[in-house]
Amino acid sequence: MHKSRHFGNSIEFRQHRQYVPGDDPRSVDWKVWARQDRLYVKQYEVDTNLRLTLLLDASQSMQFGSGAMTKYDYACTAALSLAYLALRQQDAVGCILFDQDARNALPAKMKQSYLAALADKMEHSTPHRPKNNTATDKSINIATLLENPKATQPNLHDAFQEVAESILPNGLIVVLSDLFMQREGLFQGLRYLRSRGHDVMILHILDDRELDFDFGGAAQFEGLEIPALIRCNPRMLRKGYLEALNAYLDEVMRGCVNFQCDYRLFRTGMPLDAALSAYLSGRQ
Numbered sequence: 001m002h003k004s005r006h007f008g009n010s011i012e013f014r015q016h017r018q019y020v021p022g023d024d025p026r027s028v029d030w031k032v033w034a035r036q037d038r039l040y041v042k043q044y045e046v047d048t049n050l051r052l053t054l055l056l057d058a059s060q061s062m063q064f065g066s067g068a069m070t071k072y073d074y075a076c077t078a079a080l081s082l083a084y085l086a087l088r089q090q091d092a093v094g095c096i097l098f099d100q101d102a103r104n105a106l107p108a109k110m111k112q113s114y115l116a117a118l119a120d121k122m123e124h125s126t127p128h129r130p131k132n133n134t135a136t137d138k139s140i141n142i143a144t145l146l147e148n149p150k151a152t153q154p155n156l157h158d159a160f161q162e163v164a165e166s167i168l169p170n171g172l173i174v175v176l177s178d179l180f181m182q183r184e185g186l187f188q189g190l191r192y193l194r195s196r197g198h199d200v201m202i203l204h205i206l207d208d209r210e211l212d213f214d215f216g217g218a219a220q221f222e223g224l225e226i227p228a229l230i231r232c233n234p235r236m237l238r239k240g241y242l243e244a245l246n247a248y249l250d251e252v253m254r255g256c257v258n259f260q261c262d263y264r265l266f267r268t269g270m271p272l273d274a275a276l277s278a279y280l281s282g283r284q
Contacts, residue, residue: 050091057177059099075176160189208269
């Protein structure tokens with residue numbers, strides 16, 4: 001639910017205020033005048049319409065999942081849940097899927113039947129491994145990968161700017177992503193969205209095994225967005241991995257807070273109904 005910050009014509013009474021010369025006499029509460037012999041006018045909440053835009057990450061890394069749902073499945077379910085809530089209260093909902101660029105945009109509509117179209121678009125936009133991915137033919141050393149880690153991370157500044165320019169200002173944008181991208185581009189994109197007057201919610205979707213890194217024994221990790229294999233002993237890397245992960249999560253959270261974006265981390269192992277209802281209750 002969303003309340004207006006402004007007063008206007010509606011059936012929802014907000015408050016009284018003292019009459020000042022120039023106020024419309026029709027807004028005077030004559031019952032209060034009869035009791036107190038003072039003139040007060042009635043103020044009502046102005047009717048508002050929310051425009052919800054779902055910004056859904058459909059990049060290759062979103063297809064990872066160690067449980068019943070991949071990150072993409074979890075993000076889609078959360079997005080459709082929010083769309084259902086918004087459509088029930090007759091607010092407009094639109095959706096834009098992105099990877100390197102914004103694509104597969106659905107304009108905002110208020111029809112409850114629109115939920116099926118959103119679900120269909122998400123299902124047909126499920127990320128799949130490109131046919132030219134030759135990960136099985138190429139193995140790299142971790143040190144080689146770390147020489148230039150930004151080369152493996154997409155920069156979504158342009159995609160976010162394209163989104164901001166394609167929708168009307170002063171809406172609610174919900175970003176559902178694992179945020180595996182260059183942080184500079186992410187923060188620049190969020191700053192641009194906020195400059196357009198949007199309220200921005202960040203639903204950071206990560207798999208349990210990405211957060212816990214509870215792999216054991218010799219393992220081979222196959223790249224989803226880069227055609228490479230990494231062979232290693234996860235137990236030896238776990239401490240350094242978790243330190244780097246926590247630093248990354250802290251940087252992302254602080255950056256979102258600095259731009260006044262509402263941030264929440266979602267684990268795919270958490271029941272979505274409980275996680276989402278707790279988050280929305282906190283926003284209230």
